[in-house]
């Protein structure tokens with residue numbers, strides 16, 4: 001359990017820097033304290049110290065790169081950072097990376113949950129081994145850009161006996177890779193009743209509910225109407241995630257439900273609700289094909305705008321009620337409250353504004369990558385789509401850039417002002433794919449108009465040497 005080891009190291013670091021505890025845990029609990037005793041002991045120690053944390057690095061220590069987030073962008077960066085040049089501290093509310101493109105398959109058991117989650121310590125072993133590198137299970141709650149310091153709060157969800165506490169970390173370089181959050185457009189009840197397919201625990205919840213409803217609908221005493229409700233899976237949002245999940249569900253119904261729950265197979269139904277076109281970013285012909293295939297697989301496509309979400313039904317703007325047993329919400333992403341709280345210039349759409357080197361230009365030593373960042377309007381570049389292929393390549397690019405800066409002597413806080421950052425980041429779209437069930441998928445390899453224009457502008461600007469990754 002790397003997070004526990006780091007948690008104990010963090011607490012030890014706090015106690016070293018501030019007031020050391022007068023009694024060691026072994027003296028209190030005997031030679032073999034339990035995990036629960038250790039957690040309680042160290043959380044009490046940390047709480048007794050005001051503003052514990054990691055101080056600025058000193059001359060004999062490596063510069064410290066602090067990475068916020070353990071998603072596609074953050075993990076790619078962490079993997080490639082040269083740990084001889086830097087210490088890495090990753091702060092994230094989850095101790096693993098999620099391979100999101102395969103998440104939908106875990107909801108129906110096509111894949112196991114462990115197949116889509118990779119622990120941070122495996123992605124970058126130095127985090128578990130190096131004395132100055134850590135993973136902290138926490139949320140960053142604020143950044144003091146002037147003093148090169150972040151504020152964090154521990155995540156203790158599900159552990160009632162431990163109250164979260166705050167701590168601070170000084171950084172030499174800060175990389176914000178905290179992603180985005182699901183958009184609900186303020187629709188009443190969506191947060192309370194819908195499941196968002198973004199994390200492994202969401203997929204677990206969908207699977208649990210699906211199986212529970214299948215079991216319940218087979219029990220005597222359930223009316224036909226209630227059976228239909230329990231076994232109605234409604235997906236809101238016809239983007240790639242909503243479509244892929246609907247395809248997985250229809251496969252599950254065709255294969256597993258027909259065989260293993262044949263008493264109720266005629267009651268189960270998948271409905272995909274979309275306000276506009278499904279798969280709107282794909283070519284028209286591919287979209288037409290997807291609609292045909294999904295309909296053939298038994299997915300009911302409904303064009304409508306959801307105005308209200310209740311515990312057992314959604315209501316559309318034309319007052320149509322759609323009862324459901326499982327409701328999955330996937331209507332795109334937007335900036336998180338953390339990103340909104342940062343007082344830096346923003347890109348269109350509210351993302352953190354960055355320049356071509358992925359820096360936040362108004363402050364020193366801070367970068368933003370992945371879904372949380374977007375090019376500032378002044379760069380004349382479009383905000384890139386919220387995609388793993390963007391996030392991953394930005395992480396790779398920035399690791400290389402930071403390694404170069406570190407080797408050139410610019411690793412410490414405020415030390416990179418006169419260092420040449422080299423070629424800017426250039427995004428080259430490789431195409432889009434969406435599976436639609438029954439072993440079928442759409443692949444769109446068109447270079448979008450946006451990206452054609454992008455290349456033309458780069459040529460005009462004479463950026464032939466720009467790095468394409």
Ligand SMILES: Cc1cc2nc3c(=O)[nH]c(=O)nc-3n(C[C@H](O)[C@H](O)[C@H](O)COP(=O)(O)OP(=O)(O)OC[C@H]3O[C@@H](n4cnc5c(N)ncnc54)[C@H](O)[C@@H]3O)c2cc1C
Nearest residue numbers: 069070071072073100101140178179370371386387388389
């Ligand atoms: C189901 C699904 C399928 C997808 N399929 C594809 C696909 O096929 N192809 C594709 O290109 N893209 C796909 N995407 C999109 C892709 O997953 C995202 O674009 C990508 O995850 C963005 O990476 P990121 O690192 O910016 O954010 P994320 O991967 O979301 O990671 C953000 C990290 O930041 C952490 N965090 C959040 N707040 C804080 C905080 N305050 N402090 C510290 N840490 C914080 C989070 O816990 C998380 O670890 C899919 C997304 C989903 C949900």
